[in-house]
Amino acid sequence: MSNSRYRAVKAYQNTEFLNSTDARPLRILAEYIEPETRLREMRIRDTIVVFGSARIPPRDVAEAKLAEAKAGGDAAVIAAAEKKLFISKYYEATRELSFRLTEWSKQLEGTARRFVICSGGGPGIMEAANRGASEAKGENIGLNISLPFEQNDNPYITRRLSLEFHYFFMRKFWFSYLAKAVIVMPGGFGTLDEWLEMATLIQTDKIQKKMALVLFGKEYWSQVLNFQPMIDYGTISEGDPDLFYMTDSVDEAFEYITTWLKENVLDLETGEVEPVPELEA
DSSP states (O other): OOOOSOOOOOGGGOHHHHTSSTTHHHHHHHHHHHHHHHHHHTTBOOEEEEEOOTTOOOHHHHHHHHHHHHHHTOHHHHHHHHHHHHHHHHHHHHHHHHHHHHHHHHTSOSSSBOSEEEEOSSSTHHHHHHHHHHHTTOOOEEEEEOOSSSOOOOTTSOGGGEEEESOHHHHHHHHHHSEEEEEEOSOOHHHHHHHHHHHHHHHTTOSOSOOEEEEEOHHHHHHHOOOHHHHHTTSSOTTGGGGSEEESOHHHHHHHHHHHHHHHTGGGOOSOOOSSOOOOO
């Protein structure tokens, strides 16, 4: 046996190559195959996706911040804290709705896990979704994304189902791939981007399955969104806003989603179905 001074590194162990521009297709493929493997292992058949702001706090945190602000006496700080307390209602609504949907899904028959709560994995509304599902003792998913700010995985995600993405488009793929319902809580650019992409896929029939879309928070969304000019100018069809259901009520959202899933998914199923549904290429 020769005593070589150099031992070649296998390509799949060459981190310099794997992080290079040339290996980008491999990294993209990894963000498809690795999540798919985990989801199959955990028998996740489909999901209820929750979108919303990372900046909406729990009520108790908001109340503590307001008390601290009032003690300081700065009017601007107090006003900002009061606003945070006001929007904390969406955190609590998300938490309650996720809890109730998880309890409902756990009662369904079958070996696969149905309608599992899935969030973007970060704080705020995302945390509330995972927290509610966790409090109902249900498996739940967090599809995190590496960002320079805001985004750290929250502690309520099922450990094996906490996924970290580099590519936004691969993260969005996994949001849409298994989703049978989407709940959109108040949020910013990211929430709008995620929701409108889902709506576009449905509008253009690129998703070959039915999907429920719920906008939660009439006061917020009625100020942010105005589709009438788009209808008036003919850039969308008059019926396109009917793609989603808008409500302020946890009870209404729960009833709408569960009824929709029963009528459009569960009642139409016969026999054994593969855990991962088909999405049009």
